[in-house]
Amino acid sequence: MSSFSTIPKAQKVWMVVRQGKPQTALEFKTDVPVPKPKSGEVLVKVLAAGYNPVGWKLMGTLPNVLTKRPHPAEHDLAGVIVDANGSSFSNGDEVIGYIPVSLQSSSRQGALAQYATLPEDNVVLKPAKLSWEEAAGLPLAAHTAVQSLRLGGYDPTHWLSLNPTSTPTPSNQEAIFINGGSTAIGIYAIQLAKAMSLHVTATASARNESFVRGVGADKFLDYTARPLAEQLSDHPPEPRFGMILDAAGSLDTALYTNSAAYVKNGGAYVTTGPYPDKSGWMCLLGRWAGALLRPSFLGGTPTTWKIVRVVNIKEDMKMLCTLIERGALRPYVDSTYEFGSALDAYERIMTGRATGKVIVKVE
Ligand SMILES: NC(=O)c1ccc[n+]([C@@H]2O[C@H](COP(=O)([O-])OP(=O)(O)OC[C@H]3O[C@@H](n4cnc5c(N)ncnc54)[C@H](OP(=O)(O)O)[C@@H]3O)[C@@H](O)[C@H]2O)c1
CATH class of the missing domain: 3.40.50.720 (NAD(P)-binding Rossmann-like Domain)
Known part of the structure; x- marks a missing residue:
């Protein structure tokens, strides 16, 4: 059995708790309950999270009354299925997941967490040739x-x-x-x-x-x-x-x-x-x-x-993964940060100068 089979009760999460710049909007929590997947959802152990400008922009502009806080930050992740929950996936599958803004608000899930539940439709198998960091940079962009x-x-x-x-x-x-x-x-x-x-x-x-x-x-x-x-x-x-x-x-x-x-x-x-x-x-x-x-x-x-208003379309993600397998498409990573340095990663993306994705490795 892989080490992924042990699911703890609590996890570490970078939580959006209030409106503001990431340095004030985010708190690092170490005792957040690991969510249980509902019907149609899977539980993913997150290994890398990809940043997008929408993360810091919504933190800064959306007042608490217009969104449901607290929730883990960010939308793109790569990791391993640890509870396939009767879906078409199996435990141990290496996947890419996308938590769009609307889903983040309704499910209170996010990528900057050790575990996240997602609808099966928001998850695809990771192309084997991609590293975790490359894979986490794919979904939203x-x-x-x-x-x-x-x-x-x-x-x-x-x-x-x-x-x-x-x-x-x-x-x-x-x-x-x-x-x-x-x-x-x-x-x-x-x-x-x-x-x-x-x-x-x-x-x-x-x-x-x-x-x-x-x-x-x-x-x-x-x-x-x-x-x-x-x-x-x-x-x-x-x-x-x-x-x-x-x-x-x-x-x-x-x-x-x-x-x-x-x-x-x-x-x-x-x-x-x-x-x-x-x-x-x-x-x-x-x-x-x-x-x-x-x-x-x-x-x-x-x-x-x-x-354009981006939405999750599983067929699009599958097509992107097919193009990656064929060598017609590749992700570019600008920079990678440790989980504890998530705020430094925000400093980088907020410069507007990144060439490729800003990625955080999740513990
Ligand atoms: N509508 C939607 O559904 C949707 C979805 C995703 C993202 N977005 C938005 O799309 C934009 C791009 O997102 P992203 O993640 O791709 O950005 P990003 O990777 O963070 O963009 C960084 C890059 O932008 C370039 N850049 C900055 N200002 C520029 C300008 N005036 N003209 C041309 N290039 C410029 C920089 O190159 P230089 O250093 O050479 O300037 C840098 O390489 C963001 O505003 C984001 O919020 C919208």
Whole structure:
């Protein structure tokens, strides 16, 4: 029997107890009862947790009355099933799990804990070639990349079903633009787009050029050199982009409002959603409302604007794992921290400079 078969009564957890920055919102608890899986759920012993910006953003913005606290922090995990609870899994299975925001609120589960219960549908078998740290970086960002591309009309599932076994040969007939090629979402999106034989132009700051090209981008733009809308309008791509994926969630509306110059008719602008800077939510909403509400006959932008709202789709996770097994997709880890240093990991992700996932090893 593996050591995973012994389930203790209590566990260590980084618990979100109040609104605020992670340093004040989180408390390290050592006596939290290990949850029992309900019908349809499994119990996972967590070995690694992946961070996402939504973790610290919701800690900072959501007042207690709008969410159910306390709950363990974070949403992405990799670990071992220790109570398969009559599901299709077996005890000892190595898995990847995803606890979306809504599920975290209703179930009060999270990834920054030694144990977590999840619905069977939120768990997939871990590709054997991935380390625990790589695996924990997959769910939320890779889901978002798939669902963003799908919203923009480039559905990786469609590609996979059309080409179930073949390695794609690049046709470069269609082009897309990914703002934020070194974001966790952008890194997955570049690879998925290349798997679909798309021509990819991606951005980051200059220091990340070789990284973004190494992930697979055909063309690189430094967003710090000049406004992107200017760079693209001066040298429109041929063919024009079928979609813009704004994985960085630009605060600047110009990339969208000028998009007729570089996005083809019927193309889409898909964003992960801007997050306000010091000027605040009202300023941000005002700016975007001004850009979006003007009809095209009054000079408004013809490109369709969409915001992605990531959800758990088990088939998407399975497809991502298949692509990993085939070598068409790989996770990138920016940095790994010990469980006791979870707050240092928040310092890292909150810089906005991570290239790949910030991971915490769970004891
Ligand atoms: N709507 C949804 O369902 C959903 C789901 C997941 C995430 N999100 C949001 O999507 C965004 C990205 O998340 P993530 O986890 O992928 O981020 P991340 O990995 O933490 O992003 C870090 C990277 O962002 C790049 N970056 C920062 N500012 C940029 C800018 N103005 N333009 C281009 N690149 C920039 C940095 O590169 P440089 O150092 O080179 O600047 C860095 O490599 C976050 O705002 C997150 O909250 C939304």
